[in-house]
Amino acid sequence: PKRATGKESVRFSIDIAPVFIEKCLGCHGGGDRPSARFDMADFSKLMRGGENGPAIMPGKPAESLLIKKLEGTGGGDRMPRNQKPLKPEVIAKIKTWIKEGARIDEGSFVLDIRQVVAVATAKRQSAQEVSQGRETLAANHWKLSLPGVEHDRHSSKNFLVLGTLDEEVLTGIAREAETWLSRIQSLLRKNQSDPVVKGRITLFAISRRYDYGEFGTM
Numbered sequence: 206p207k208r209a210t211g212k213e214s215v216r217f218s219i220d221i222a223p224v225f226i227e228k229c230l231g232c233h234g235g236g237d238r239p240s241a242r243f244d245m246a247d248f249s250k251l252m253r254g255g256e257n258g259p260a261i262m263p264g265k266p267a268e269s270l271l272i273k274k275l276e277g278t279g280g281g282d283r284m285p286r287n288q289k290p291l292k293p294e295v296i297a298k299i300k301t302w303i304k305e306g307a308r309i310d311e312g313s314f315v316l317d318i319r320q321v322v323a324v325a326t327a328k329r330q331s332a333q334e335v336s337q338g339r340e341t342l343a344a345n346h347w348k349l350s351l352p353g354v355e356h357d358r359h360s361s362k363n364f365l366v367l368g369t370l371d372e373e374v375l376t377g378i379a380r381e382a383e384t385w386l387s388r389i390q391s392l393l394r395k396n397q398s399d400p401v402v403k404g405r406i407t408l409f410a411i412s413r414r415y416d417y418g419e420f421g422t423m
Contacts (some may be wrong), residue, residue, distance in 0.1 A: 368408075
């Protein structure tokens, strides 16, 4: 695996990885037995390939098994299996990425590609957009972990607090968090007007120990 030079026209984190996440990770996402032992969960594993050898030949899209499988010329089922074939323009982008060296532009070689995409997306967004995304994610986490359990919420300048505690308590937690964030800014010698983290940080305040454990596990 190699890092991008910055001169590439196609970026892995923005143009390629989202396609792999949506269309490929269901079968090749790092489970106990990824199909054909081809694990695409991180960049290093992606470039290593599977039981049929490397799926990607940097600089050589026509020789890459990944392209052959996407175009239905690699033997066996056309990929993605049991889905509509990728649009020609999407395959063309993947070909260009391989032709330009099949390099990663964001994150480390062993970082989950879902996190690679999340970081790259957040860098392109405004602080408000990042906050909105985190709020949606927090709601989904809550629904998955504690379905049917009502919660209150409180927003401050830098924090979104969700929890089963009284709203007054949640407000106090946010106030305390703002105080500590200010101290951290001082330790980092950051100007008080410069954010420590882009977008609001989500805090969860859960009253029952069992629920907290369940939430953490999910």
